[in-house]
Each structure stands twice: as C-alpha cells, then as structure tokens.
Amino acid sequence: MLTSRAVEIGVGLFVAAGLAALFMLAMQVSNLSANISSESYMVSAAFQNIGGLKVRSPVTVSGVRVGRVEAIDYDTSAYEAVVTLRIEDKYSSFPDDTSASIFTAGLLGEQYIALQPGGSEQNLKAGDRIHLTQSALVMEQIIGQFLYNMASKESK
Amino acid sequence: MILDPLQQLGRAGLGFFERLGRGHLFLMYTLAGIPGLLLRPRLVIAQLFSVGVLTLLIILVSGVFVGMVLGLQGYNTLVDFGAEESLGVVVALSLVRELGPVVAALLFAGRAGSALTAEIGLMKATEQLSGMEMMAVDPMKRVVAPRFLAGFLSMPLLAAIFSAVGVYGGYFVGVGLLGVDDGAFWSQMQAKVDLHEDVFNGVIKSVVFGFVASWIAVFEGYDAVPTSEGVSRATTRTVVHTALAILGLDFVLTALMFGG
Incomplete structure (x- = not known):
C-alpha cells in the first residue's frame, strides 16, 4: 500500500x-494567443479589403514564411483595413518600396500575405508602413465583373 | 400454464422498475452523504488516487493515439481539397466536442467504473458493509459517497487531459510528419474553435458523463448479488450500462447543444 x-x-x-x-x-x-519566440519587428500595411485574412496568418516572400499577421484593425479616417505584420529579425533587409498582396492558398484555402521586394536602396524599418498593397480577391466581385463584361459585350 | 409468459413479463417489468427506483433512491442517499465528506477529505483523496490517477495512463496513451489517427485521416481527406491547413480545426473540434468526453468516459467505465463495482460488490459479498453497519458506520457515507464524488470530480479532468493530449497527437502527425503549416494549424483552430460553444460544452458533457458513470458503478456494486457470480455480473453490467448510457446521453446532449 x-x-x-x-x-x-x-x-x-x-x-x-x-x-x-x-x-x-x-x-x-x-x-487567440500569438506567441512568436524569435526576435521580430513590426511593419503595417493598409488594404482596401482583406478578405478572409486572420490574425496569425502567414506572411511570405517568394513562398518562404517570414512572419505572421500580428493584428488587424480598421482605420475609420482612411476607410481602410490596417494589418500589422510581425516579421522575424533575420529577414530584416526588405526595401522600403516592398509591396504586399493578399493571396489565397489553394482554391478554398486560407489567405496569407505575400511580400514582393522592390528596388529601393532604403530598407523597411520597424514601424514603417508598406504603401504598395493589393487587396484580397473577393470571389463575388470577380464573378460580378465577369458577368458585367459579358453583358456589355453582348449589348454591342 | 398459459399465464406463465405473462407472469414472467410482469415480473421482469416490476423488476426493472424496482431497480430503477432503487437506483434513484440510492443516488439520493449518496448525494446526501457528500456534505459529510467535507470534514473527511482524506477519504475522497484516497479514492481520487485510485479512480483518477490510476486511470491517467490509459487516458494519456489513448488520447495521443486518437489524436494521431484523427490527424492522419483528416489530412488524407483534406489534402484532396487543398485544405490541409484546416487539419487543426478537424482534430480540435472532434476531440473537444465529441471524442474527448465520450472516449474518456468509455475508458473511465472500463478502467475505474468496473473496479469500483467489483470493490463495493466484494465488500458486500464478504459482509464488510454489514460489519460497518453493526459498528454504526454508515457505508453510504464511508464507502459509497467518497467513491462517487471522486469519480464525478475525476471525469472532467480526464476528458480535458484526453482532448489536450489528442490535439498534440494530431499536431505531431499533421505538422511534424505530414508538413502542415505550423501557424495555420493553430490559427485556423483558434479561429474556428469557440471557447463557450465548443470547449465549455465539451466540459459540460464530461461532467454529465462523470456523474452517470460514477453513479452506475457504485450502484451496481452496492446492488450486486453478494456472491462471486453476482459480483462478476455486476461488473459486466457496469461496463455495458455505462457505455449505453453515455452514448445515448451523448446524442441527447449533442442535439441540445449543437442541434439548434
């Protein structure tokens, strides 16, 4: 016993x-409890439409994951969504004219942010804003535009 | 002669209702014995050890493997749709809502419930319970209530451990072996699993299952025919009745919680 x-x-x-x-x-x-262990810095980017982007979604460059979405806010003065990106320190040398786009992984997969480095000599610093952005593609808008184009062609 | 089948039917029906009523009266006495345990927590702690701690190993091992199977099967299905990032959601929702409480309760019935029944049944068969009554010790308070309370308290903890370990099992297979993105696994899971809707409802399920499983186990033991055959039958009945009660209740609870 x-x-x-x-x-x-x-x-x-x-x-x-x-x-x-x-x-x-x-x-x-x-x-939601984001925890990135390694050292990192934040930059932000404003989008017209973020689609289904979520906090902790991946941030990639050339398909390599370099960070995560830290926060998503809405700017009521500019009427834009402001996304804060947390990027790991070892990927710290992006030009300051880097562009950010929201893409979808697979046909129905989750959405992520892809960065496209530009050609500027200056690097992005912590707290900078990415100015060149491309919003998420919303399926309804694409279908709507497609139908609109079809209709306008037929009417000619 | 012609009355025999009818008589048997009536006897079976009466026997059923008699047991049903006895079971509920027994529950009342058990619940009435619980406040007295506040003065003697050691009785409950000893039972928590044999009911909870000794069940922990089977819960941990089963949890890991159930989570790993969920990860593997979910991945094979989801990868066809290019949606393997949703693996975390599949694993976590299945575990937290259903498999955690249900499988943990079934394992609990097999490992702890049967042991409770056999122990109380043997105490009765060897007249230890009558001996206690002779010494003016109420076996309901001294023997049954601590075991019931220990089972009732252990079950939600065991189910939570099962779910948590299972999520890590699914994580190990999905992220570690099959290459699902680490952050997508957690972020999709956190986005889709609701604390109140899913986690709390799972805990409520495990509380109900713990109540029912412990009740059946102690009642079958206390109500056993005091022979070796009677105890073995009571043990079997515990496992069978608990499994049926849990699966039936699970449907009712699921319909109440997620049906509307």
Whole structure:
C-alpha cells in the first residue's frame, strides 16, 4: 500500500494536470494567443479589403514564411483595413518600396500575405508602413465583373 | 400454464422498475452523504488516487493515439481539397466536442467504473458493509459517497487531459510528419474553435458523463448479488450500462447543444 503522502502528491499532480489541460484547451485551442519566440519587428500595411485574412496568418516572400499577421484593425479616417505584420529579425533587409498582396492558398484555402521586394536602396524599418498593397480577391466581385463584361459585350 | 409468459413479463417489468427506483433512491442517499465528506477529505483523496490517477495512463496513451489517427485521416481527406491547413480545426473540434468526453468516459467505465463495482460488490459479498453497519458506520457515507464524488470530480479532468493530449497527437502527425503549416494549424483552430460553444460544452458533457458513470458503478456494486457470480455480473453490467448510457446521453446532449 502506498503511503498517504505519495497518494496525496499523485492526486495533486493529477488535478494540476487536469486543470492545465483545461487551461491549454481554453488558451491554445480556442483563444487567440500569438506567441512568436524569435526576435521580430513590426511593419503595417493598409488594404482596401482583406478578405478572409486572420490574425496569425502567414506572411511570405517568394513562398518562404517570414512572419505572421500580428493584428488587424480598421482605420475609420482612411476607410481602410490596417494589418500589422510581425516579421522575424533575420529577414530584416526588405526595401522600403516592398509591396504586399493578399493571396489565397489553394482554391478554398486560407489567405496569407505575400511580400514582393522592390528596388529601393532604403530598407523597411520597424514601424514603417508598406504603401504598395493589393487587396484580397473577393470571389463575388470577380464573378460580378465577369458577368458585367459579358453583358456589355453582348449589348454591342 | 398459459399465464406463465405473462407472469414472467410482469415480473421482469416490476423488476426493472424496482431497480430503477432503487437506483434513484440510492443516488439520493449518496448525494446526501457528500456534505459529510467535507470534514473527511482524506477519504475522497484516497479514492481520487485510485479512480483518477490510476486511470491517467490509459487516458494519456489513448488520447495521443486518437489524436494521431484523427490527424492522419483528416489530412488524407483534406489534402484532396487543398485544405490541409484546416487539419487543426478537424482534430480540435472532434476531440473537444465529441471524442474527448465520450472516449474518456468509455475508458473511465472500463478502467475505474468496473473496479469500483467489483470493490463495493466484494465488500458486500464478504459482509464488510454489514460489519460497518453493526459498528454504526454508515457505508453510504464511508464507502459509497467518497467513491462517487471522486469519480464525478475525476471525469472532467480526464476528458480535458484526453482532448489536450489528442490535439498534440494530431499536431505531431499533421505538422511534424505530414508538413502542415505550423501557424495555420493553430490559427485556423483558434479561429474556428469557440471557447463557450465548443470547449465549455465539451466540459459540460464530461461532467454529465462523470456523474452517470460514477453513479452506475457504485450502484451496481452496492446492488450486486453478494456472491462471486453476482459480483462478476455486476461488473459486466457496469461496463455495458455505462457505455449505453453515455452514448445515448451523448446524442441527447449533442442535439441540445449543437442541434439548434
């Protein structure tokens, strides 16, 4: 028979593990808690439409993931969505005329931001704003434009 | 002669309702015995050890493997649609909503419920329960209530551990072996899994299952025919009845929570 001390320690560990699991389910599985371990810096970019972009979506250059979306806000004076990007420090030398586009991974996949480096001598610094942006393609708009073009051709 | 089948039917029906009523009265006595345990928490802690801690290993191992299977199967299906980033959602939702509470409860019935029934049944068969009554110790308060409470408290913790470990099992297979994007796995999961809708409802399920599984286990033990055959039958009944009750209740709870 185990001593009562060992029993108590075992029960204590069990209850702690159960509560830790509940906490993990609440924080890690369901809530938003961004945690990037490595050193990083922030830049922002304004978009007309971000489509289905989400916090923690990937930021890529040439398909390589260099960071994540840190925050998404709406600028009520410019009527634009402002996306804050957290980019890892080892990818710190992007020109300041880098452009940002929102693309979709696969046909129905999640959306991500692709950066396209420009040719400027100056580099992007922490807190800079990316000026050249391309909004997410919204399927309804594309279909709408397509139908509109078809209709205008037929009427000619 | 012609009355025999009818008589048997009536006896079976009466026996069923008798057991049903006895089970509920038994539950009342058990619940009435729980406040007294506040003065003697050691009784509950000892039972938490045998019911909860000793069940932990099977829960951990099963959780990892269920999560890994979910990761593998989900990936094979989702990759056809180019939607393998949704793997995290599939794994987490299946575990938190259904598999966590249900499979943990079934394992709990097999590992802890059967042990509770056999223990109480053998106490009855060896007249330990009568001996306690002779010494003016109420076996409902001394034996049944701590075991019931320990099972009731352990079950939600076990289900949460099962789900959490399962998510990491799915993460290991999906991200580690099959190359799903790390951040997409978590971000899609966090975007789609709602704390209240999914996690809390899963916890409510596991609380209900813990109540039912512990109740059936202690009742079958206390109600066992005090022979070795009776105890073995009671143990079997515990596992079968608990499994049926959990699966049936799961449907009802799912319909109530997610149906509307």
